[in-house]
Structures are given as structure tokens and as C-alpha cells.
Amino acid sequence: MLPSYSVTGMADPRSSPRQLYLAWVADQIEEYKAGLRRDELLELAEEAVQELFDSRDGQYPLTEILLRDAVDALIFRRLTLPAYRQWLRMCQKDTSGRPPESTSHPGPAGGDGS
Numbered sequence: 001m002l003p004s005y006s007v008t009g010m011a012d013p014r015s016s017p018r019q020l021y022l023a024w025v026a027d028q029i030e031e032y033k034a035g036l037r038r039d040e041l042l043e044l045a046e047e048a049v050q051e052l053f054d055s056r057d058g059q060y061p062l063t064e065i066l067l068r069d070a071v072d073a074l075i076f077r078r079l080t081l082p083a084y085r086q087w088l089r090m091c092q093k094d095t096s097g098r099p100p101e102s103t104s105h106p107g108p109a110g111g112d113g114s
Helices: 017-034 038-054 064-078 084-092
Strands: none
Touching: 017 064, 017 084, 038 064
């Protein structure tokens, strides 16, 4: 069963809206990655590594965790997920503008990702 990301109808009253947002973003990113073929995921990782090397801070500590975070940030931008405050406003409105609990984004080439 999928957790509810509605701020007004939280499944767990101890969850803050920011925790719900972070869980929603993580779900969107993981769902996107699950829809990619291995070669597409490796291509995405190569792009993330290049962005790390192009960064202005001049540090290149390529660890598995850093690479995972870089790939997730790249996917976040590709999916054009809303920032926390925008997501919160969308969830507080009980309208069709609420972000979906599940993505329906195709793979990177516009295919079905399989």
C-alpha cells in the first residue's frame, strides 16, 4: 500500500510535511530509475560524474554515496519535481493540481523505459 502524501490527510500524524515531501521525492526518483534499462542508468551516472567534475569546488571525492546523490539530483531536475514549498502549497489545495503519488514519466528517450 502506498503512503499518502497529502498534508491534510497524513497517514502518520507524527510525519512532518517535509518528511512527506522527501519521501515523495525519493519515491519519484526510485520509480524513474526502476524504469530505466541498465545502459540508460549507466549513461545517467556518467552524466552525473561529469557534472561533479565540472563543479567549481574542485573536489572529486567519488564515493558510491556521492554518485547516488548526484544521479538522484540529476533525475530530480529531469522530472522537474517541485521544490518543497511549491509541493506543500499543491498538497494543501484539494485540487487537481496536487502532485501524483506515482510518476508516469517515460524513459529518457520518450520510450516506455523497458
